[in-house]
Amino acid sequence: MKEYCSEYRNYLRFQKAVSQNTLDSYTRDIDHFLDFVIIKKLKGPEQVTASIMEEYVQSLTDRQCSISTITRNMASIRGFYQFLILNGKTLQNPAKAIRLEKAQKKLPQILSGEEIELLFAQPNISEAKGCRDKAMLELLYATGIRVSELVELNVTDINLHTAMLCCNRNGKTERMIPIYSTAIAAVSDYLFRVRGMMIGPEGGQALFTNLNGRRLTRQGFWKIIKGYAEQAKITKEITPHTLRHSFALHLLENGASLKDIQMMLGHADISSTQVYVQLMNDHFKEVYNHCHPKAKLGAG
Template identity: 45%
Template sequence: MEKTVHEFIYYLNVERGLSENTLNSYLRDLKNFLEFLNQQGVTKWQEVKRTHIMKYLIFMKEKGKASATVTRNIASVRSFFQFLLQEGMISENPSTDLETPKQEKKLPEILSPQEVDKLLNQPDTTDFKGKRDKAMLEVLYATGMRVSELISLNVEHVDSNNGYILCKGKGDKERIVPLGKMAIKSVSDYISKSRPQLRKNLSEPALFLNHHGKRLSRQGFWKILKKYAEKIGIKQKITPHTLRHSFATHLLENGADLRAVQEMLGHSDISTTQIYTHLTKQRLKDVYSKSHPRA
């Protein structure tokens, strides 16, 4: 049964070109489902019934899994059974018309422009690592790119003269995103003065390097961000995605076109971008409630 799961992951990789993170998510979800089925005494995919999947839903809820986690798991299971049906491995799809729990729409956490300024001014730019950190934070806020996209950047992807950066997103889709003056200055400063000190191998293409001279990892960036967030005393939970959310919200608050923001974020569906319009409306409502004498 596990072999079939890996065949499905291979199919998603080759046929649909999904990102490594998405593939890992599918694999994790299906391994958890497989483990549950083994406990139920199921030894073949052909033996799986609708009742097994319903029991798995109840099992996850009893384990205290969030609605979003349960929904994602069931989506993975549903896609997997569609694949099995398509490949002729099963004659009926037991996951058809499954009801998944309604997700609570949580608005993303963002920083105020003042908090972003404080955060971006934390790195000590007299130090070569500080120059790198400053450049990374500036690029992340200037472009709204994902951390996976940030750390996958190569030096050749930066066009400082024209103020653009080439970003490779989900499914290896490329997009060109403009860089602001502050980000261009910080990146140029890092490339000319700091990166040569971090680089150990002249053929290393990665833009942002760790102290070993290798490409910086997601975990490495997360530690850097957490350190600076603690320095300025940000009490809310801050993640690398917080700057992406802040980027989108601040653009829309200042009159940016929703389609333009969608393109810069690399969203394939504009409905994903629309969450930020709800956020700007909520912020306006909060400001009104605090400021208007008869609110």
């Protein structure tokens, strides 16, 4: 039965060209689901009914999985069944009958300009690691790219002379993003002074490598930014996307159009970009209530 999971993984990797993170997440969800099918003593996923699927959802609830985790699991399973139907393994998709409570969307945390400067002041650029880390932080905030896109960058993707970054993740639509001068300076310092010492035989053309000389991973960067946030005593919840969200909101606050921000972020649908309008409105409301004399009186 587990061969279905292997076939689906190959389908996602070679035909759908999903990112490594998405591939791992979907595979893990399907693997857990097939474990449940085996426990139920079914011969295969084609024997799963809507009622059995409801039992599986209940089992996730019993394990205290969040609504967002259960929703992601069901999305993975729906896609898996579409693959099975496409390949003649089954005729129905029992996951389609499941209706879940909608998870409340949590607005992302945004760093202020002062917090950005504080975070960027933490790496010790006299050391190789600190020089690399400063370059990565500056480049993320300069371009708004995803952390998964950052670690996939090659040396040839950045043009120091034109101050432009070419982001072409998984062969999808190419994005050309400008880079501000201090970020270019930080990346140049890393490239000409440090990268040659850090890169190993397995690093290839990777722009950023770990201390073992291999291409840096998303998890590796996550540990780095968390460490600097703690060092800077920033109490906000920091995620791998924090600098991406801050990039977008700060552009919007300073007059950039949603369409331009959408293009730079690589959002397929502008509705994904519109969350920053809500964030900006919430921010302005907070400033108003804190600063307007009449609003302050009302709050008392």
